[in-house]
Amino acid sequence: MAGLTAATKIAHSGKSVLILSQGTGVLSLSSGCVDILGKNHLSQLVQENAQHPYAKVGLELIQESCTYFKKIMAAEKQQFVGEYDKNFLLSTDFGTVRPTGLVPQGMAAGDVRLSGNTLVMGIEQLLDFYPQLITTGVNKIRQKLSIAGRWHWGGSLQLDLENVAQFTPVTIANWLEKQENLEQFIRQIKEIIKANEQLAIERIGLPAVLGNHRHSQVLQQLADHIPYAIFEIPVGQPTVPGMRVINGLTNTIKKLGGKVQLSSKVNRAYWEAESFAVEVDSPGRPTVFRSEHLILATGGIYGQGLTRTTERTVEPICNLLVSPLQEDNKNLLASRKFFTDKAQPYAYQGIEVDQNLAPLTGDHQAKKIKVVGRSIAGYDPVIEKNGLGVALATGYQAGKIIAEGGELC
Amino acid sequence: MLEQAVKGNLDKCMKCGICVANCPVANNTSKFSGPKHMGPELTRFRLDENITLEEQVDYCCNCRSCEIACPSGVKVSLLNAFYKSHLKSQQQKINFRDNLLGRPGILAQLGSINTGITNFMLKKDLMKYSLDRILGISKHSSFPPYQKENFIKWFGRRPKFSSSKKVVYFVGCSTNYNSPEIGKSVVQVLEHNGYEVIVPHQGCCGLPLIANGYLDAAKSQGTDNLTSFMPYVDKGYPVIVNCTSCSLTLKSEYHEMMNLSGATKLAGAVYDFSEFLRHLKQKGQLNTDFKPMPLKLAYHNPCHLKAQGIGEPSLELLQLIPQLNVFEIDQGCCGLSGSYGFKKEKYQISMHIGQKLFDTVAQINPDYVTTDCNGCAMQLLHGTGKKTIHPAVILAKAIEKV
Numbered sequence: 069m070a071g072l073t074a075a076t077k078i079a080h081s082g083k084s085v086l087i088l089s090q091g092t093g094v095l096s097l098s099s100g101c102v103d104i105l106g107k108n109h110l111s112q113l114v115q116e117n118a119q120h121p122y123a124k125v126g127l128e129l130i131q132e133s134c135t136y137f138k139k140i141m142a143a144e145k146q147q148f149v150g151e152y153d154k155n156f157l158l159s160t161d162f163g164t165v166r167p168t169g170l171v172p173q174g175m176a177a178g179d180v181r182l183s184g185n186t187l188v189m190g191i192e193q194l195l196d197f198y199p200q201l202i203t204t205g206v207n208k209i210r211q212k213l214s215i216a217g218r219w220h221w222g223g224s225l226q227l228d229l230e231n232v233a234q235f236t237p238v239t240i241a242n243w244l245e246k247q248e249n250l251e252q253f254i255r256q257i258k259e260i261i262k263a264n265e266q267l268a269i270e271r272i273g274l275p276a277v278l279g280n281h282r283h284s285q286v287l288q289q290l291a292d293h294i295p296y297a298i299f300e301i302p303v304g305q306p307t308v309p310g311m312r313v314i315n316g317l318t319n320t321i322k323k324l325g326g327k328v329q330l331s332s333k334v335n336r337a338y339w340e341a342e343s344f345a346v347e348v349d350s351p352g353r354p355t356v357f358r359s360e361h362l363i364l365a366t367g368g369i370y371g372q373g374l375t376r377t378t379e380r381t382v383e384p385i386c387n388l389l390v391s392p393l394q395e396d397n398k399n400l401l402a403s404r405k406f407f408t409d410k411a412q413p414y415a416y417q418g419i420e421v422d423q424n425l426a427p428l429t430g431d432h433q434a435k436k437i438k439v440v441g442r443s444i445a446g447y448d449p450v451i452e453k454n455g456l457g458v459a460l461a462t463g464y465q466a467g468k469i470i471a472e473g474g475e476l477c
Numbered sequence: 478m479l480e481q482a483v484k485g486n487l488d489k490c491m492k493c494g495i496c497v498a499n500c501p502v503a504n505n506t507s508k509f510s511g512p513k514h515m516g517p518e519l520t521r522f523r524l525d526e527n528i529t530l531e532e533q534v535d536y537c538c539n540c541r542s543c544e545i546a547c548p549s550g551v552k553v554s555l556l557n558a559f560y561k562s563h564l565k566s567q568q569q570k571i572n573f574r575d576n577l578l579g580r581p582g583i584l585a586q587l588g589s590i591n592t593g594i595t596n597f598m599l600k601k602d603l604m605k606y607s608l609d610r611i612l613g614i615s616k617h618s619s620f621p622p623y624q625k626e627n628f629i630k631w632f633g634r635r636p637k638f639s640s641s642k643k644v645v646y647f648v649g650c651s652t653n654y655n656s657p658e659i660g661k662s663v664v665q666v667l668e669h670n671g672y673e674v675i676v677p678h679q680g681c682c683g684l685p686l687i688a689n690g691y692l693d694a695a696k697s698q699g700t701d702n703l704t705s706f707m708p709y710v711d712k713g714y715p716v717i718v719n720c721t722s723c724s725l726t727l728k729s730e731y732h733e734m735m736n737l738s739g740a741t742k743l744a745g746a747v748y749d750f751s752e753f754l755r756h757l758k759q760k761g762q763l764n765t766d767f768k769p770m771p772l773k774l775a776y777h778n779p780c781h782l783k784a785q786g787i788g789e790p791s792l793e794l795l796q797l798i799p800q801l802n803v804f805e806i807d808q809g810c811c812g813l814s815g816s817y818g819f820k821k822e823k824y825q826i827s828m829h830i831g832q833k834l835f836d837t838v839a840q841i842n843p844d845y846v847t848t849d850c851n852g853c854a855m856q857l858l859h860g861t862g863k864k865t866i867h868p869a870v871i872l873a874k875a876i877e878k879v
Contacts, residue, residue: 091549239504351785
């Protein structure tokens with residue numbers, strides 16, 4: 069998210085931008101929503117925690133990045149709703165809930181706090197989607213929150229998927245884009261609604277398979293024929309909503325003349341002859357690409373943007389200094405409990421940056437590097453539930469600085 | 478098996494499924510469970526020597542889309558290729574078709590005995606029907622014609638251009654026998670930039686053998702090519718290759734898959750033709766005095782070029798030609814994957830895979846399509862009816878004096 073957003077902003081300014089990436093990245097594994105606020109009170113966080121990436125970019129820029137994201141995605145026929153300082157509360161496919169900020173229009177009606185009865189339907193062949201698990205979990209939460217109405221399992225659609233390869237959300241989403249298949253889908257939804265008419269439902273929940281590249285057309289046809297609000301629940305890996313976001317950002321970059329080059333793992337980047345030399349691990353011998361600016365959007369420990377030696381955590385591409393473990397956790401890289409509600413010590417490690425997202429330590433060329441997303445020190449996206457929000461805001465900030473040709477502060 | 482698993486970076490697989498979402502075969506047929514299952518998942522079981530034979534691995538077309546998309550660097554195609562080879566070695570019956578399709582050089586030599594008759598017969602419905610029934614080569618396939626004088630013969634009889642700057646040229650079967658004009662254009666452009674081109678004795682790169690599961694035969698092929706090319710590589714001469722599948726094989730499979738002696742050094746010397754020209758341009762040594770070419774082109778980026786991580790050097794060079802309008806098609810795999818799309822049971826899959834590409838070409842409506850891979854060129858011609866030209870041919874035209 070961070071790299072793609074930065075590249076989009078730069079490409080919009082007319083400057084040339086090249087993304088070098090080992091693969092497609094893990095944005096497609098996300099829910100397709102942007103978690104911004106998470107559990108935090110944003111203005112309080114920004115004031116009290118100067119080390120947090122949100123504090124580096126500021127509230128105004130967080131808001132600006134959300135507006136920008138919504139505008140980009142709308143141009144790609146993906147409407148997003150929501151604000152930077154409010155949460156939706158949506159269901160996961162396990163029946164737990166997740167707070168999130170920017171949400172595709174096709175998910176907005178799935179806020180678990182909306183009163184009234186909801187009918188959740190599955191697809192017989194989509195084995196990883198368990199409507200009963202979802203409704204059981206969500207109803208427990210609704211009961212705690214004293215919300216009127218329940219989520220009901222309505223049944224499963226039995227689609228004619230004979231010619232579909234692999235019953236995954238992606239293949240079903242592609243299947244649904246053919247008119248005759250969508251008509252079959254709508255017919256079966258109507259049958260299930262009729263069979264459950266005693267419930268007086270107000271909305272319908274479905275697995276997130278409502279089209280891949282033609283999502284807006286599929287949503288429109290559903291709205292034209294089904295008289296209830298419909299929402300998707302992301303399921304599987306990768307998720308279709310996650311893939312839509314990647315495709316939307318990538319398409320935008322390419323339309324603006326930017327390049328996205330996969331199969332291009334970067335070994336190292338260094339300053340040479342008044343530019344950055346970025347060395348890609350191509351078969352045979354490295355291929356060097358040159359640029360005036362460098363944005364490091366390689367992720368954290370899971371993404372291999374930060375790697376562990378036996379003694380310390382390092383940033384392997386630019387050899388930037390990684391912040392040490394916090395004083396109170398000096399001898400502990402990870403909590404002893406794997407599933408804990410406490411932040412992991414290693415999570416706060418990363419590159420410490422200034423307000424321009426340049427590394428705090430390093431020579432003057434390091435100032436031309438922008439560090440974005442998970443590579444930045446000072447936060448734990450899992451506990452705080454704000455991973456893509458930080459990625460969006462910092463990616464946008466980095467792109468804006470380069471696009472406008474100067475430092476912001 | 479363990480060595481193969483390690484080479485394939487098996488333990489890096491986090492089972493995210495991104496490879497499956499990007500696999501053109503898994504998204505177009507139910508006969509292939511996808512790269513995640515056939516690659517890393519089943520390799521774990523294959524580490525135990527009691528291996529169940531999963532014949533569906535034959536549906537992997539070796540396009541490398543899985544590897545290109547994988548965020549963890551798992552070499553899924555490598556794992557599948559090793560397994561295909563194991564599968565073939567266990568089969569009792571000889572597979573004549575795969576043996577033939579794995580040896581395009583030998584097929585071409587036979588077909589070139591009389592190109593007139595061969596080309597005539599390959600167009601005939603009766604011949605196509607017979608190949609379909611007897612060998613399982615799809616009757617819907619179009620076979621590229623063999624040329625009367627292949628490139629190597631032409632090169633051998635022309636006056637030598639001498640220079641202190643030298644390159645060696647790996648021609649490839651398709652360029653040599655079907656499209657010698659590509660080879661002639663490669664030579665023309667290189668000589669125009671002051672390079673003497675040397676064409677050593679050579680055979681097929683071996684990729685069709687790998688793709689059809691004959692790894693030992695591919696190793697033998699690779700060893701012969703290394704014997705020919707290494708004396709030049711040792712002198713520091715770049716090795717120029719105009720087909721991106723051949724260049725990927727020389728850069729990657731010879732050492733990663735086949736562990737051939739000298740292969741790592743060879744890989745370091747291999748350049749895709751356009752990659753080499755871009756390299757010259759970066760050093761300020763490329764003659765960019767191109768004449769205007771007011772044409773509309775659609776450019777297809779082959780999978781095996783994407784897998785090399787070198788960008789799109791052809792596109793960069795074509796954009797230097799005045800008045801040439803180049804549109805990038807950007808619709809993924811063409812579907813042919815070398816010999817894959819010629820097979821009866823894979824033809825329809827191949828055409829489904831390429832359909833978006835064909836539709837986009839129709840929308841762009843270019844004067845010509847251009848691509849670096851000879852296999853993709855065949856598929857694009859077959860699927861769109863549009864003449865497909867290699868970038869080398871366009872560059873050669875652009876340097877011709879008015």
